[in-house]
Amino acid sequence: MNKSTAFSLDYSTARLRFRQAATLLGWTLEGHSIGQTGPNGEDLTIDIASSGNANPEQTLVVSSGVHGVEGFFGSAVQLALLEHWANHGVPSVRCVFLHGLNPYGFAWLRRFDENNVDPNRNFLLTGEPYRGAPPGYAELHGLLNPRRPPSRWESFFVKALPAIARHGIPALKQSVAAGQYEFPKGLFFGGSRPSQMHQILQQHLGRWLQGSRNVVHLDFHTGLGRSGDCKLLIDYPLTLSARKNLTVWFGAESFEPFDSPSISYDTRGGLGHWCVTRGYASEYLFACAEFGTFGPVKVLAGLRAENQAHHWGNSEFDATHRAKIRLKELFCPHNESWRLKVLRQSMKLVGQAIDGLRPL
Ligand SMILES: [Zn+2]
Numbered sequence: 538m539n540k541s542t543a544f545s546l547d548y549s550t551a552r553l554r555f556r557q558a559a560t561l562l563g564w565t566l567e568g569h570s571i572g573q574t575g576p577n578g579e580d581l582t583i584d585i586a587s588s589g590n591a592n593p594e595q596t597l598v599v600s601s602g603v604h605g606v607e608g609f610f611g612s613a614v615q616l617a618l619l620e621h622w623a624n625h626g627v628p629s630v631r632c633v634f635l636h637g638l639n640p641y642g643f644a645w646l647r648r649f650d651e652n653n654v655d656p657n658r659n660f661l662l663t664g665e666p667y668r669g670a671p672p673g674y675a676e677l678h679g680l681l682n683p684r685r686p687p688s689r690w691e692s693f694f695v696k697a698l699p700a701i702a703r704h705g706i707p708a709l710k711q712s713v714a715a716g717q718y719e720f721p722k723g724l725f726f727g728g729s730r731p732s733q734m735h736q737i738l739q740q741h742l743g744r745w746l747q748g749s750r751n752v753v754h755l756d757f758h759t760g761l762g763r764s765g766d767c768k769l770l771i772d773y774p775l776t777l778s779a780r781k782n783l784t785v786w787f788g789a790e791s792f793e794p795f796d797s798p799s800i801s802y803d804t805r806g807g808l809g810h811w812c813v814t815r816g817y818a819s820e821y822l823f824a825c826a827e828f829g830t831f832g833p834v835k836v837l838a839g840l841r842a843e844n845q846a847h848h849w850g851n852s853e854f855d856a857t858h859r860a861k862i863r864l865k866e867l868f869c870p871h872n873e874s875w876r877l878k879v880l881r882q883s884m885k886l887v888g889q890a891i892d893g894l895r896p897l
Contacts, residue, residue, distance in 0.1 A: 541876035543613040543620070544869070548637065548644035549579050551612040555636045558619035559586035562627060564634075569741070571733045573651050575644035583737055584636040585745060586619075593631045593748030595894040596818070599887065600635035600756045603656050603734070603808060605642015605649065609869035610828065611757035612636060612643075613876075614883040621884065628891045633745050638734050646861035647847060648760075648840060648868070649726070656734050657825075658716030658727030658804070660811035667729045670719040673704065673712025681713065681841055682723040686850035687860050693838035701834075710833060715804050722848050724840055727806045738808075742817065749818040753890040755826050756808060757883065759868045760836050762829030765878045767886065769824035771795050772807035773814070779822050786893035787886065792824060826886055828879045830870055839867040 545551035559566055568582040575581055599618065601611025615634050622628070637643045641651040649655050661667060680700060701709060716727045731739065746752060762768050769783065769792035783792045809823035830836070839860075846860035870876070 541613075541873055541880065543617040543880060544609060544876060545612060545616075548575055548581075548608070548640060549577065551608065551616075551643070552582070552584055552637060552640075554616055555584060555586070555612060555619070555634075558616055558623065559634065561623055562588070562619060564588050564632075567741075569737050571640060571651070571737075573641050575640075579644075581640035581644055583638055583640060583734065585741075586632075586634045586636065587745060588627060588632040590631065590748060592629060594750040595630040596633060596746055596749040596752045597628070597630050597887070597890055597894060598633045598635065598746070598752060598754035600638055600754065602637040602639050602643045603756060604758060604760075604868075605639040605645070605647045606865055606868045607648065607757070607759045608637050608639070608643040609865065610759045610879065613880060614757050614887075617880050617884060618887060630891055630894045631749070638738075646865050647843065648864070649844075650732055650734065652728065652732065653722060653726055653844075653848075654728035654732050655716060655725050656732055657808055658718075658725060658806035659732045659735050660808045661727070661806045662811060662814060665805060667718045667727065670717035671712045671715045673708065674717045674720070674723075677709070677712060678720055678723060681837075682720065683841075683845055684849060685845065686854065686856055687842040687845045689856065689859075693841055694834055697834065697837075706833060713837070716806055722844075724844055742812070743815070746817045750820070751894055752818040752821045752823075753894055754809075754812060754821065754823040755886060755890060756823065758825050758827045759830050759879075761827045761833075764829045764831065764870075765875050766829045767791075767879070767882045768793050768827050769886075770827050771809065771824055772804055773810035773823070778820065782820075782822055782893060783824070786889050826883065828882070830875070831867055836867050839864050 564586045567585045570580050570582050573581045602608025639650050639656050716725050718727045771794045812823050813821045842860040843864040846857040850857040
């Protein structure tokens with residue numbers, strides 16, 4: 538229990554272990570194919586496990602792999618929870634686990650999906666156009682998205698220094714990570730229409746959550762923040778009661794709200810904002826549980842190199858393979874103490890969510 542053995546070596550293994558652990562608990566399973574195959578020709582699916590409809594009013598949702606390669610961590614959290622509950626009894630709230638929401642990115646070691654879409658920028662609300670880019674993005678496009686394979690000797694940091702000197706890292710992060718809808722092969726592209734993940738959730742999420750009054754949804758991510766630290770990121774305006782619940786259940790310092798001074802950019806298309814506006818429950822509390830790995834420039838350099846390799850490299854090249862393995866390490870470090878620490882914190886978070894959800 539809580540051991541780093543919950544981390545799987547690849548998507549297929551993670552998916553299989555998830556399905557086996559859920560079956561062992563007697564949960565119902567669904568798999569939704571995205572019509573793509575993985576490196577070994579395997580069908581890529583989004584898998585859903587539900588504890589069933591007993592006590593559906595309080596529902597815990599745990600999702601993994603919105604950002605593909607980040608699924609190595611999110612899937613480990615889900616497996617650790619399922620194994621823990623197999624030994625210690627399942628919680629009294631209804632549980633719905635969404636596994637590998639971006640299976641293409643998970644299987645092919647990408648943060649983005651089969652159409653280079655950043656799924657967490659794709660969930661635009663009705664009427665919001667799939668157009669636009671932050672003012673700084675066009676200026677950085679050439680630096681971020683070179684039209685050639687990555688080179689082993691190139692230092693992104695050195696190349697980026699003039700831009701960092703001119704704007705500073707926070708401003709760079711804002712113009713880059715807020716998402717863009719104009720450069721289809723660029724980083725953080727939000728897409729030009731609802732993605733497959735978006736369509737599958739639109740079609741089924743209401744059914745999976747049927748009967749819910751209160752939902753707490755923890756969506757697991759990595760790559761932002763201090764190594765091993767956790768922050769709950771909120772991408773939508775919080776109601777008073779949601780803010781109170783976050784404070785009481787997880788602690789006043791545990792979350793970073795939408796209107797926090799440190800998040801001054803206008804992010805569109807987030808999954809959380811979309812979920813809470815769709816009326817699935819009278820209270821829908823969504824948080825990205827974000828765990829830090831490496832510093833922002835290192836992470837951005839890795840994303841840039843993998844994106845170059847994906848679009849402009851040959852899949853057989855060593856350079857492509859290296860860029861993808863590097864990306865996996867950046868979003869799911871091998872370091873044993875990091876793995877144990879993030880799993881421990883995740884289990885605690887989920888325990889806090891369940892305690893919060895439980896009717897008094
Ligand atoms: Zn993420």
